[in-house]
Amino acid sequence: MILPRRLIALACLVAALPVGARALDLPAGATLQVEISENGQAEIATSRFDGGVVPAITASGHVSRQAWRSPGQAEASYQILTSLRDQLREDGFQFLYQCQAVSCGGFDFRFQIGHFQAPDMFVDLGDYHFLSARKGETFAQVLVSQSAQDAFFELTFVTPSKEDAPVLSTTKATPTSLPQSTDPLEVQLAAIGRVVLSGLTFDTGSANLAEGEVPALAELAAFLTEDPERRIVLVGHTDAEGSLEGNVALSRKRAASVMQRLINRYGIDASQLSADGVGYLAPLAGNITAEGRELNRRVEAVLLNTD
Template identity: 30%
Template sequence: MVSYEKLAYTDFTLPLSALKPSEDPDARDKNNNRKFAPEKKVEAEGALTRIAYVLPPDRSPLEVLRNYQDVIAQKGGELLFECKKEECGGAADRASSGGGNDMSLTMFFFYDSDLKDADFSNGKCALASTITDQRYFTAKVPEDGGDAYVAVQTYTVLDDLYCKELNGRTVAVVQVLEPKARDKKMVVVEAAKMNESLSATGSISLYGIYFDTDKADIKPESDPTLKEIATLLKDDPKMAVLVVGHTDNQGSFDHNVDLSSRRAQAVKAALASKYEIDEKRLTAAGAGMMAPIASNDNDEGRAKNRRVVLVKAN
């Protein structure tokens, strides 16, 4: 084991088909690579663990992949998607590092800048080098409380400079998303606390309004927070607020501004239609990625930046 990271709760997207280039030829990721994404995918939330292993010499990526598939089968799991080499889509010769070309399969999950491993460490070398003979599968395994999702990527490292100790060695990148109930403490902010923050600072960030990835449809579990916003406004009939959507930096600037604006409009519409708040008291706006409150270089920071902010207008 050369790299390990665990997130208590996050969203995770797994490909169920090969990566395809974006229909927009100018769409670029944060490393200036042409963006790729699968046409079919599964989106899940839970506890995410990512581990990278360097295998003993003379073990091929295919052999290692098949061993993991045997374990999945023994646990009653189901193979959802499998690919190899260029068939996986994107750049098949790079792991998580590099820019100016096509995204790689590894970059669909994470970039070298997301890694906590030190430069030139075994972990960084295993996850950010030039590669060959790439293999991959997505699977699900039944567990108490729901399905766990597993992504396994294997490849051979190619490097004769800083990472030459791993040259020719097979690496296995194993990512497991386990079903886990989200900790809802401090997510639903009561109307009184909202009013207190608006009076003291003029704004409050809310994390209890939920949307699917890259969509503006409000999820049902947002109702408790929407109800508290409505209570806030009904308790003070003269109060007007700005409803401002914020995103992380994944995707283009224009796309994120549009997405955050549509989400803010959705919140405004829900407050007006479901809770009978006068639309004249609500102004919706989208700030996109323009006002981060945390680093966008890791999942934890990006989660903090994805929010709805109420700003006191009068």
């Protein structure tokens, strides 16, 4: 199996699947929980649960299954999926199917496709992500979910021979921050229910939103205009400098500034919007580095309904 030559890591630390000089990059600190490697067959899902079965391709060859755990990345399950998806795409894989828990078929899909069980592989039946892909006679399948603290992901590879199967290893280092998803705003809202609004600039310690066009706000405005029934709450976040009380107040004011910009500049109905803030209680990255603090200072849009 030919795996990607040059890939985007989720963090500085990489858990690698070396195949000769090639590797598939996994999240920072990921640890292998269990692995099964054997010749045989695997069902590769190609559509949602149809009420009876999960439509699938029966792939034959060397089947390699692994369950991985990524400590402290419970909020990163969708980013893990998109990172692996982007790496597979770079290597020429064609995608067969991608879904989220509800669109996959919930309980029935997970238990027909997932191979490992807790504690090796924890799956939140209301919040998991899946994709399958093919490159020639090589197949890849990814199932990602999370517990309250950690992310879990199950990888299945079917390759023509054992020699093509990945050999797994991990390397320890200090993780930094997660990359932002490159998916369109509406895709992120549909898949994980929230999106970071990039390009917002505030003065230090201020809730004043800088003037100028912000593509993310234009995209969010278009999303809301398309369906007047859609409701969004804007949630402000800060880094960990200063008191919790002060940061919560500042994060709320920044979210309110974004809401007013959407109303005043883009004509969004105020009934579709609300604003709140949580200060530094939901970081994306560590607050030790300047890079991490910058990532934590953000406003997110959270989708309240899909009807």
